[in-house]
Amino acid sequence: MSDAEEDDLDLRELDDDELVEQIQDDLYDGLKDEVVEGVEILLERGWKPYDIMTKALVGGMDIVGKDFGDGILFVPEVLLSANAMKAAMDVLRPLLAETGAERIGTMVIGTVKGDIHDIGKNIVAMMMEGAGFDVINLGINVDADQFITAVKEHKPDILGMSALLTTTMPYMKTVIEALAEEGLRDDVVVLVGGAPLNADFGKAIGADAYCKDAAEAVQTAKAFMQRRHNRRASA
Numbered sequence: 001m002s003d004a005e006e007d008d009l010d011l012r013e014l015d016d017d018e019l020v021e022q023i024q025d026d027l028y029d030g031l032k033d034e035v036v037e038g039v040e041i042l043l044e045r046g047w048k049p050y051d052i053m054t055k056a057l058v059g060g061m062d063i064v065g066k067d068f069g070d071g072i073l074f075v076p077e078v079l080l081s082a083n084a085m086k087a088a089m090d091v092l093r094p095l096l097a098e099t100g101a102e103r104i105g106t107m108v109i110g111t112v113k114g115d116i117h118d119i120g121k122n123i124v125a126m127m128m129e130g131a132g133f134d135v136i137n138l139g140i141n142v143d144a145d146q147f148i149t150a151v152k153e154h155k156p157d158i159l160g161m162s163a164l165l166t167t168t169m170p171y172m173k174t175v176i177e178a179l180a181e182e183g184l185r186d187d188v189v190v191l192v193g194g195a196p197l198n199a200d201f202g203k204a205i206g207a208d209a210y211c212k213d214a215a216e217a218v219q220t221a222k223a224f225m226q227r228r229h230n231r232r233a234s235a
């Protein structure tokens, strides 16, 4: 398609499948305004925010991730895609977070020291809010002291850590050891996530669970809350 034709593309004329594909293309190209417009059109068509997030946005980011890994895309381009993704997430955040769900617990979450990837962590934070958790999001590059301080201050039920790099994932163990040294380990359920992790790693570092995505994080956190509740009820 020529540039002129592309400029004329009316997203509203596309059917849902074509629009999802176009959003993914625009995300790939880092076209923030177009991605946001596409998301708004899907919302107008009655799409659920969660489906837009997973099918259009996360699906699009997977393609970016693959081409980044294969050396077809580089950091500056991926940054543009990430910015477009964030702008679209800003549209979805209030819809995902404000579901009116009953408040069921508190979570502290952060991306560990040395790591600045935050898209997935922020999706987890939004979904947890929507599920009824108060979420304190510590951001990126969070060291053990900051996690410990936040646990002391907010007394969360759940502590979530994210890492996207094989070089930063071992730091999660450092944080868990620091929690133990401070006598706080049994006060919080530790959930870990991020693309390079798996369940065996989660177990090896002493986390309570590894979750592959935000939906699993919500389910797992709710199950732990239920168990706590039952334990308290029978005590």
Ligand code: B12
Pocket: 058, 061, 062, 064, 065, 066, 068, 069, 070, 075, 076, 078, 079, 082, 109, 114, 115, 116, 117, 118, 119, 120, 121, 123, 124, 159, 160, 161, 162, 163, 164, 165, 166, 167, 191, 192, 193, 194, 195, 196, 210, 211, 212, 213, 214, 215, 217
């Ligand atoms: C976007 C991106 C970037 C952006 C980040 C922007 C941002 N604000 O986040 C930028 C361009 C800055 C970047 C930089 C770098 N990146 Co990068 N990046 C990515 C990319 C393409 C996508 C990550 C993403 O957002 N995915 C989409 C989200 C939705 O998925 P997710 O993060 O996995 O999150 C889901 C689950 O994992 C889970 N989850 C995540 N966190 C948590 C936390 C908890 C508690 C739970 C329960 C669940 C959970 O739920 C989420 C939602 O469902 C990945 C590719 C990939 N395959 O992951 C590479 C990737 C992670 N990056 C990589 C690299 C190498 C780098 C750089 C070192 C590049 C460089 N040479 O500078 C730097 C590192 C900077 C640093 N110190 O952190 C490598 C890592 C390789 C490795 N084995 O370690 C990857 C895998 C690309 C590749 N294939 O080579 N990157």
